[in-house]
Amino acid sequence: MRRGRAWTIWKIAACDFRLTMREKSTVLWIFLMPLAFITFFGLSFGGGSGRTPLAALTVENNDGGFLSADLVSLLEGENYFVQMSDTLPDGADPVRTLVIPEGFTDGVLGRGKVELALLREKGSNENAGRAASAAIFRSLARLVSGLVEIEEGLIREGSESIAIRGDTLYGSLLLVSQGGPGMAAVVEQRIDTMLVRPSNVTVRPERAGRSMETPGGFQSSVPGSLVMFVLMTMLFSGAAITAERQSGLLKRIGMSPAGKGDVVAGKLLGRILIGAVQIIFLLAVGRLFFRISLGNDIDGLFLLMLAFAFAMGSLSILFGSLLSDPDQVTTIGVITAMAMSALGGCWWPLEMVSAPMRVVAYCLPTGWTINGIHRLMSFGMGTAAVLPHIAVLTLFGLVFLAAGAKRLKWDV
């Protein structure tokens, strides 16, 4: 028994899929180039899984005492990339530097006046500078509160070198440490014990709502490259339609029992399959090798990607119908893909661009796709949050498909 229309559509789709996968350039454009872009842009924007990179703080330690070493340790615990100035490579120019003066430890232990300096390179990030100041204050507060606690303990123990008489504090930890052999080590050990103890009070910063980490690094480069290269693959595949029109293949298919509707459906399905392979590959590589988060709603991601592949496959048919030369399709396809990617937020976050450019982004399928991906993958939202995106992408697809089917001619 002979098969019906669904079989015919499948044969057309499978043939297109097979032909695309056999081409050597396919390996380059579907698999290798996106990986190169993901790696390059991912590393350029911080690498990792999208965590905000640590700000750098250089420490010029002119003090030889243990308290300055403790201060540096506390700063490292503040999520700062702390580098000592004497370990900087030659020619390296520190962005911000904390200068610990000579005699810092003795000054603090002796309750004297000690002045730290935070030097900032002109033009350096103001927010990071302010955050560095806050981190230094927190570390100093931790250090000083520890010293006060030790002082209280020593006073209670009846130390001769430190005592309260009336309302006045006499002596200091410096005197204690100088009070006899081994006393300096005792003070240092007590401080160290104090500092490794968990703080009684901590502040945990969290973002309001359901958001997770701000996308950056690979968390940003994987979706951006995915959207750009799927778009590029789809537009390039429009050249295959034009080539079939030129060679008479499409006309011959049109002479078979497959009507125009079957041909368009088959071509679309083939392109969706090609897009699906590329999307699954890039998301899998992103998850396994670049450790990106796919979010909490795989179903929503599947629906969004399906709508995106549908819109791009339809655009491919429109390109193949409108243009009459495969080279023309390729050239215009590259320009279109680049423009739609840049404007749609594939290259940089839309939050960085002006309000009018954000409006432009949401006039393009790429803008809706990128925003939808970040909602799901970066901000942990669910399917409901991307239903408008899916609807808009489907609408884009239907418009492209209707125009492409109407303009499709069997030959050139």
Added chain:
Amino acid sequence: MTEMIVVKELSRSFGEIRAVRGIGFTVARGEIFGFLGPNGAGKTTTISMLSGLLRPDSGSITIDGMDMASHGRDIRRIMGIIPQEIALYEELSGRDNLLFWGGLYGLAGGELRDSVDRALELVELIDRAKDPVRTYSGGMKRRINLCAGLVHDPKIILLDEPTLGIDPQARIRILDVVKGLADRGKTIIYTTHYLEEAEHICDRIAIIDEGTIYASGTLAELVELVGGKIMVTVSGGFGAGDVRELVGDAEIDHIENGELRVKLLDRDSTGRFLGGLFSTGLHVDGVAIREPSLESVFLQVTGRELRD
């Protein structure tokens, strides 16, 4: 004889160009019906309408009792079309191409594979079946192109200039296949602008030019149209009056200053006419003699030579 294809008053225009102008013909089951005409005569447009690819502006097409307007898909299922172009996927093997084309006609599984094998054997390409089509010679590509239209064992086969641009040996192989198909009861429409092909394989021939069928029938019937006579064309520096007396009882087809075309009964009368012509001392540039053939029929009915 059962009429497999009935075409009535078929017309199709492209803008101002009237590609097909109210043609009509019938083709019987198992018959090879040829369309003979130069490039641009309307042959491919007619094939495109018969295959359902183009909708006629007017007229009707009935195939195997089904009207094309309402049963296009059903008709295309029983029809095999071999287009003028080599319309194949060059990167795929011959077998994979046939599997694709057979699949488009609804074949699947073992039935599809068996049909492909039969078609490959028919055109003697079974040994090269696994090679990509791009590695085939021009003749082999033509044969696999033919094969792609036959894999689903159609009742009706439309061949649009299937021997275009191939060497004589490859042409003979294709014509043998076409004749074999007709022997198996297939109904065939064959378009060509090669006179000898039409004479060689067609049961009936329609002479088409400028979208109009000027004449149709068997080769004998068409030759009869020119009276089965020898046509002699003489050109030179003479006036119409100079040669009128020489013609005698022969039938003048065309006469003007510098050119004379006459129909003569047989070779003897042709010899006598030419002897008389040369004995007058008139300046003669050239003489062309055409035995009764499809070429002379074409010239007679269209007023121009097929190679014009």
